[in-house]
Amino acid sequence: MAKIDETDYLFLTTRVRSLENNMVNQERMEMMLESGKAEDMIRILQECGYDDISAASMESLEQSITTERQRTLKEIASFIPNPHVLDVFRLKDDYHNVKVLLKSLVQGIDGTGLLTESGRVPLIVLQKGIQQNDLTGIPIKLKAAITEAREVLSATKDPQIADTILDRYYYGEFFDVAGKTESKFLTGYVRISIDTANLRSVIRTQRMGKGSDFLSSRLFSGGSIDINRIMETVNSGDSLEDLYGTSLLKDAAIAGTQAVQGGPLTLFEKLCDDAVSRYLATARYVPFGEQPVISYLASKETEYTAVRIMMTGLIAGLSRELIRERLREIYV
Secondary structure, X not given: OOOOOHHHHHHHHHHHHHHHOOOOOHHHHHHHHHHOOHHHXXXXXXXXXXXXXXXXXXXXXXXXXXXXXXXXXXXXXXXXXXXXXXXXXXXXXXXXXXXXXXXXXXXXXXXXXXXXXXXXXOHHHHHHHHHHOOOOOOOHHHHHHHHHHHHHHHHHOXXXXXXXXXXXXXXXXXXXXXXXXXXXXXXHHHHHHHXXXXXXXXXXXXXXXXXXXXXXXXXXXXXXXXXXXXXXXXXXXXXXXXXXXXXXXXXXHHHHHHHHOOOOHHHHHHHHHXXXXXXXXXXXXXXXXXXXXXXXXXXXXXXXXXXXXXXXXXXXXXXHHHHHHHOOOOOO
């Protein structure tokens, strides 16, 4: 592939700036919360491009989110100079589909409604490969992940262990694929995403009262904070605030420590996602190039999470104040 210049992104950056106007931004989220009515939320979401939300149900919403995500990736794919950038975002769908297909096969359930067409590997290829145990045409690392997870799931019937294996492969490939794009901004996004996943693993492990072996199996390489430093800090009882003190995750680490001591997880989870959003926000000041495109794609993922939180809260009858506390920052 010929060397890609920032000017090659001029048209797509302009397109992305236009698409950002239709995102579910802070103002639109506030309008939904102030209304407190599912029908008003659905109307605003439809104005932002979310189709076929027929009722205030999570099933309807999830289908609409899947459709919106597929549409977004397809549109960006039509214009992006470096298509490998999209692989970083499509990876999650590959591993999600594998989790669903393996559990469906071993547990004898039908998970068809949970599958998505947004991965790198065509869904029909994954379905046939897993059902017939013929992984021809599937990328090497994903093939290895499927093989190992399938063996463990068949032996233990424990989907959590299989998910842990698939997560390890996912984050490893997440980092590798980003590196192949030679994008410093994308690699930075992947690094802070891995840092966030690792901090979540630390807090959840401590809340469950699990030991070092359990934690080490749930830490992933590739973050800006080495997993050996994380293990040393946890094993010595040193402060997580000190470990993450110079990173965007400092506030999340403080909230995580409070959660371990009995506080709520909701603030911790929100601050983890907000740290990623603050990293993405630096793309605001880039006139054109890969950064605004990557930030848009990643911020759409944050948008989907925020939309789920609002709909779940409305269905559960939560107060607008409580829903507002749980909402993530969106950089636009």
